[in-house]
Amino acid sequence: MSSKKPPLPSLPDEIFLIDSHCHLDMDEYRQDLHQVLDSAAQHGVKGVVTIGIDLESSLAAVLIARRHKSVRATVGFHPHDAEKANPAALAELIAVVEDNAEEVVGWGEIGLDYVKKYAHPEVQRQAFRRQLQIAKELGIPVIIHDREAHDDCLRIISEEGPFEGGGIMHCFSGDLDFARRAIDHNFHISIPGIVTYKNADEMREVAAAVPIERLLVETDGPFLSPVPYRGQRNQPLYTLYTAARIAELRETDIADLARRTTENCQLLFNYEFHR
Ligand SMILES: [Zn+2]
Numbered sequence: 001m002s003s004k005k006p007p008l009p010s011l012p013d014e015i016f017l018i019d020s021h022c023h024l025d026m027d028e029y030r031q032d033l034h035q036v037l038d039s040a041a042q043h044g045v046k047g048v049v050t051i052g053i054d055l056e057s058s059l060a061a062v063l064i065a066r067r068h069k070s071v072r073a074t075v076g077f078h079p080h081d082a083e084k085a086n087p088a089a090l091a092e093l094i095a096v097v098e099d100n101a102e103e104v105v106g107w108g109e110i111g112l113d114y115v116k117k118y119a120h121p122e123v124q125r126q127a128f129r130r131q132l133q134i135a136k137e138l139g140i141p142v143i144i145h146d147r148e149a150h151d152d153c154l155r156i157i158s159e160e161g162p163f164e165g166g167g168i169m170h171c172f173s174g175d176l177d178f179a180r181r182a183i184d185h186n187f188h189i190s191i192p193g194i195v196t197y198k199n200a201d202e203m204r205e206v207a208a209a210v211p212i213e214r215l216l217v218e219t220d221g222p223f224l225s226p227v228p229y230r231g232q233r234n235q236p237l238y239t240l241y242t243a244a245r246i247a248e249l250r251e252t253d254i255a256d257l258a259r260r261t262t263e264n265c266q267l268l269f270n271y272e273f274h275r
Pocket of ligand 1: 021023051220
C-alpha cells in the first residue's frame with residue numbers, strides 16, 4: 001500500500017460537521033479516545049453521536065457523553081443483541097434515559113438484520129417493535145439498523161408509527177425509492193463512508209438525490225472507513241472524506257454540505273453540539 005494519502009478535506013472555521021453514528025465505547029478507541037475526539041474537533045468534526053447496542057454499551061455511551069459536551073449518546077438493543085432485550089433490561093434502559101436526559105438524545109440502534117441473523121428474525125422483530133413503542137413513548141428519535149430487511153422494517157415502522165420524534169435510517173443501504181418511503185415516515189437518511197467505495201453506485205445515487213433537509217453523514221466507526229482509509233479503524237475525523245464525496249456528488253462544496261447536515265442533526269436531536 002502506498003503511504004501517500006490525499007489531504008484531509010478542510011472546513012472554514014465557522015462551520016463544523018457532526019458524525020451522526022459512531023461506537024466510541026468499543027475497544028478500538030479504548031487507548032486513545034481523547035486523541036480521537038481532539039483530532040476530529042481540530043479539523044472541524046465537532047459533534048459525535050455515540051450509539052449503544054446493548055445494556056453495557058449503552059451505559060458506556062452515556063458515560064462518554066457525560067465527559068464530553070460534543071458527544072451525545074443513544075441507548076438500545078441492536079438486532080444482533082435482540083435476545084437480550086427482555087422486559088427487565090428494557091426497563092433498565094428506560095431508567096437510564098430518564099436519569100440522563102441531558103446526555104441521551106435517541107433510542108437505538110434497533111432494527112432488523114437478515115444478513116447475519118445472530119438472533120432469530122422473529123425475536124428481532126419483537127425486540128424492534130417493543131423498542132419503537134418505547135422511543136415513541138419517550139418522544140425521542142430512533143436509530144434504525146436495516147440489512148436486507150427493508151420491507152419488514154418499513155412495515156413495522158408504519159404499524160408502530162407515526163414517529164413524531166423522527167428517526168434515522170443509519171448506514172443507509174436501500175435504493176432511492178426506499179429512501180423516499182423512509183422519508184415519508186419522517187426519517188432521515190444517514191450516509192456512511194461506503195459512498196466512497198468503488199461498487200457503491202446505488203448509494204451514490206441516493207446520496208446525490210435525497211432532499212438536503214433529510215441528509216446526515218456518519219462513520220459507523222470503528223467500522224467502514226472511507227477511502228483512503230478503507231480497511232483501517234474508522235474514526236469521526238474521517239467523516240470529512242465522506243462529506244467531501246457527497247458534496248461532490250451533489251455539486252456543492254463541503255462547507256455547504258457540513259452546514260446543512262449539521263443543522264439537520266442538531267434539529268433532530270434537539271442539541272447544540274458545539275457552543
Ligand atoms: Zn452502528
